[in-house]
Amino acid sequence: MNEIMAVWAEWLKPSAGLPTVQWSILLAMAAIAGHLIQRYTGLPKVVGYSAVGAVAGLAGFSGAAWPLQGISLFLLELGVAVVLFEAGGRIPLRWFRHNPMVLVQSVLESLLTYFAVFWVLVWLEVPHVVAEALAIVAIVASPAVLSRVVLDTRASGPVTERAMVLATLGTLYALTWGSAKAGLMFRPSHPLTDTVYPVAVVLGLSFVVGAVLALALRSALRVMNPTSENTSMLLLALIAAGTALAAHFGGSAPLAALLGGMLLKQLNPRPWTVPRQLGTAASILTMLMFVLVSVVAARADWSAPVVTLVLALIGARALAKITGVALANPGSGASWRQALWLGCAMAPMSSVALLLVSQFVVSSPANGPMIARIALPAILLMEVLGAVITTLALYRAGESSKPWQSQVAPMPESRDSTGDRYGA
Amino acid sequence: MALEPFGNSAALSLGVELELQLVNTNDYDLAPYSDDMLRLMAKVPLPGSVVPEMTSSMIEISTDVCHSSSEVLGQLTQIRDALVKSADKLNIAVLGGGTHPFQMWHERRIYDKPRFRELSELYGYLSKQFTIFGQHVHVGCPDANTALLTLHRMSRYIPHFIALSASSPFVQAQDTAFDSARLNSVFAFPLSGRAPFALTWDDFSAYFDKMTRTGVVKSMKDFYWDIRPKPEYGTIEIRVFDTPLTVGRAAALAGYVQSLASWFMEDDPFMPTEDDYLVYTYNRFQACRFGLEAVYVDPATGEHTTLREHILATMAQVHRHAHKLNASAGIHLLRTSVEQGNNDARWLRERQTHERLLAEVVRQGAQKFRGL
Numbered sequence: 128m129n130e131i132m133a134v135w136a137e138w139l140k141p142s143a144g145l146p147t148v149q150w151s152i153l154l155a156m157a158a159i160a161g162h163l164i165q166r167y168t169g170l171p172k173v174v175g176y177s178a179v180g181a182v183a184g185l186a187g188f189s190g191a192a193w194p195l196q197g198i199s200l201f202l203l204e205l206g207v208a209v210v211l212f213e214a215g216g217r218i219p220l221r222w223f224r225h226n227p228m229v230l231v232q233s234v235l236e237s238l239l240t241y242f243a244v245f246w247v248l249v250w251l252e253v254p255h256v257v258a259e260a261l262a263i264v265a266i267v268a269s270p271a272v273l274s275r276v277v278l279d280t281r282a283s284g285p286v287t288e289r290a291m292v293l294a295t296l297g298t299l300y301a302l303t304w305g306s307a308k309a310g311l312m313f314r315p316s317h318p319l320t321d322t323v324y325p326v327a328v329v330l331g332l333s334f335v336v337g338a339v340l341a342l343a344l345r346s347a348l349r350v351m352n353p354t355s356e357n358t359s360m361l362l363l364a365l366i367a368a369g370t371a372l373a374a375h376f377g378g379s380a381p382l383a384a385l386l387g388g389m390l391l392k393q394l395n396p397r398p399w400t401v402p403r404q405l406g407t408a409a410s411i412l413t414m415l416m417f418v419l420v421s422v423v424a425a426r427a428d429w430s431a432p433v434v435t436l437v438l439a440l441i442g443a444r445a446l447a448k449i450t451g452v453a454l455a456n457p458g459s460g461a462s463w464r465q466a467l468w469l470g471c472a473m474a475p476m477s478s479v480a481l482l483l484v485s486q487f488v489v490s491s492p493a494n495g496p497m498i499a500r501i502a503l504p505a506i507l508l509m510e511v512l513g514a515v516i517t518t519l520a521l522y523r524a525g526e527s528s529k530p531w532q533s534q535v536a537p538m539p540e541s542r543d544s545t546g547d548r549y550g551a
Numbered sequence: 552m553a554l555e556p557f558g559n560s561a562a563l564s565l566g567v568e569l570e571l572q573l574v575n576t577n578d579y580d581l582a583p584y585s586d587d588m589l590r591l592m593a594k595v596p597l598p599g600s601v602v603p604e605m606t607s608s609m610i611e612i613s614t615d616v617c618h619s620s621s622e623v624l625g626q627l628t629q630i631r632d633a634l635v636k637s638a639d640k641l642n643i644a645v646l647g648g649g650t651h652p653f654q655m656w657h658e659r660r661i662y663d664k665p666r667f668r669e670l671s672e673l674y675g676y677l678s679k680q681f682t683i684f685g686q687h688v689h690v691g692c693p694d695a696n697t698a699l700l701t702l703h704r705m706s707r708y709i710p711h712f713i714a715l716s717a718s719s720p721f722v723q724a725q726d727t728a729f730d731s732a733r734l735n736s737v738f739a740f741p742l743s744g745r746a747p748f749a750l751t752w753d754d755f756s757a758y759f760d761k762m763t764r765t766g767v768v769k770s771m772k773d774f775y776w777d778i779r780p781k782p783e784y785g786t787i788e789i790r791v792f793d794t795p796l797t798v799g800r801a802a803a804l805a806g807y808v809q810s811l812a813s814w815f816m817e818d819d820p821f822m823p824t825e826d827d828y829l830v831y832t833y834n835r836f837q838a839c840r841f842g843l844e845a846v847y848v849d850p851a852t853g854e855h856t857t858l859r860e861h862i863l864a865t866m867a868q869v870h871r872h873a874h875k876l877n878a879s880a881g882i883h884l885l886r887t888s889v890e891q892g893n894n895d896a897r898w899l900r901e902r903q904t905h906e907r908l909l910a911e912v913v914r915q916g917a918q919k920f921r922g923l
Contacts, residue, residue: 399908
């Protein structure tokens with residue numbers, strides 16, 4: 128593939144540089160694949176995006192540097208920041224006052240995931256530092272994949288809502304802990320108490336950037352309509368600025384956006400409809416994010432020992448998430464069946480996990496490659512498989528408002544024959 | 552199937568049903584949480600009942616048999632408080648209103664229950680468009696013939712009920728220019744509208760037998776009339792009310808119905824005739840379209856007046872009965888709103904003019920329902 132690219136580069140001198148052309152064509156192919164996957168299998172579009180990225184990555188496409196840096200890092204951070212801002216804006220803190228068990232579910236599933244993955248990897252003779260980093264990465268359940276699946280399946284209901292909230296909270300813990308941990312990885316060993324200061328710094332700085340973002344938007348919303356196109360553009364521009372600034376100050380850009388979203392929800396109780404208004408711009412950004420993640424993750428080493436470790440990590444993670452959610456389910460207002468599907472819906476790992484791994488690789492040249500060796504295949508696998516599992520879970524929970532079927536296959540008689548079966 | 556005999560109930564006893572909306576607290580669109588609400592509400596000892604409705608974003612609450620509107624208010628408040636608590640636990644909101652202002656009917660899911668599935672098979676998309684929210688008021692009648700007489704007398708006051716309860720000006724994110732657009736959805740059903748003019752139970756039974764012989768209906772449930780007899784309860788059921796935004800207004804409306812029924816049963820103020828129905832549909836349309844500002848055509852005299860004046864005149868007529876039934880406070884609430892030209896539809900429009908965001912109107916509607 129690289130030879131073809133070299134010949135092409137000699138022949139073509141595009142105004143914006145060859146990588147722009149390569150990425151544009153890759154995104155076009157991803158868009159087609161996403162559409163066809165959904166049309167012929169009923170699976171969410173994100174599966175198609177990831178598949179195209181994975182094929183490109185496996186074929187040796189070199190359009191994204193690893194560890195992430197420069198424009199690809201910024202675009203990934205921006206994509207994640209947009210998703211997390213919206214996800215943070217869906218978390219009303221008052222809910223935890225009325226239903227503390229949801230918060231307990233979140234803490235429990237995150238802690239169980241961390242310890243289960245850590246112990247399993249240590250048992251498989253992975254060094255402690257590496258197992259610890261991978262356990263932090265495993266906490267993340269991708270709000271980006273979830274929100275795309277929710278959009279594609281037109282799902283709504285208690286499982287969908289809780290999955291989004293638990294995934295967002297898990298991301299909050301993992302980003303805080305992971306960013307702080309990445310700063311300490313150059314040290315050979317350190318006591319647990321040493322992580323308190325960096326956690327406070329990452330959280331504090333991200334909070335400041337998030338608060339500025341939230342306050343700016345709240346002021347804007349006093350005079351601008353939340354459904355206006357200009358409000359969406361303002362939001363995107365402010366998140367981009369916040370993304371660039373947060374990392375510069377030593378905070379975490381995605382964390383700042385997430386905290387900004389949460390804060391705005393508290394400061395501005397008026398309904399906030401980010402996803403509908405950001406429209407195509409945000410969709411392209413998230414598609415780029417999925418392609419980028421799989422391009423990078425596909426470069427992983429797929430040797431037998433790695434595959435065993437990856438499968439062990441994924442298995443322990445899945446079991447821990449389902450158990451954590453189930454243990455705190457009594458009193459949370461959900462049924463056991465919903466708890467099971469909720470645990471399953473949190474399967475995907477994607478962009479946030481990749482960002483964390485990239486951080487670990489940059490901060491620890493010694494352990495970073497080993498972390499990436501296990502994490503990258505796990506991320507790729509769970510981006511695709513996770514999207515499928517989440518889709519299944521939302522359908523099994525009865526929360527999709529359209530039937531799962533290929534849109535070109537003959538329409539079976541549906542029990543609810545009120546026109547939905549002919550829907551898009 | 553033969554018409555069941557008219558049951559026993561205490562004259563002027565009351566029962567109220569309210570269909571309510573379940574919305575998420577993110578964009579305030581309808582949310583399919585009825586199963587979860589039913590599961591949580593089943594754990595709370597309450598009067599009345601909480602049951603599912605046609606689509607999974609709806610829930611219906613009802614009182615036990617009450618004897619006064621203040622008792623209705625007490626029960627509705629108790630159920631409302633439990634509903635709000637359950638909704639808080641699920642991170643959703645509950646509210647009244649005849650329509651959800653911007654929900655898309657095709658996104659609704661039929662609640663998984665045999666009767667709703669059957670209706671969905673029969674009525675197609677109409678069943679999802681039936682995601683509208685009404686209040687039903689049952690009034691106890693001492694016997695079947697009195698029930699039918701009261702039903703047809705009550706028909707003259709259908710415009711009153713529509714205008715006083717109207718709370719559905721917005722449909723599919725548009726201002727319909729109607730105060731109660733909800734009833735337009737009901738009109739699409741083939742067995743909607745007015746009940747046949749039968750003043751005796753024998754005549755009504757004969758009509759019912761003829762209808763069942765055609766195979767079009769199987770039970771009284773198949774009739775979607777504005778007012779229908781409910782033989783198993785021994786009541787007549789008035790079904791034209793939009794669900795008000797507060798339980799206080801819902802109880803007040805029940806008190807108004809009860810006072811009218813008391814006036815009919817005790818004073819025999821007039822005899823209904825088939826000709827009353829000459830202007831029925833026109834008056835009904837006027838009330839739906841213009842609310843309290845509607846034109847009211849008196850079926851007996853043909854005189855045109857404003858609906859607002861006619862309601863105030865009726866309230867004066869039933870004053871004695873309202874006082875006797877302990878319904879004066881509710882009637883006073885309604886009278887004040889009529890004098891000020893206010894109903895819930897107007898409140899919703901004013902909120903939208905101010906906020907320019909229907910989702911925010913829904914959020915404020917949910918706060919109003921909580922009593923905030």
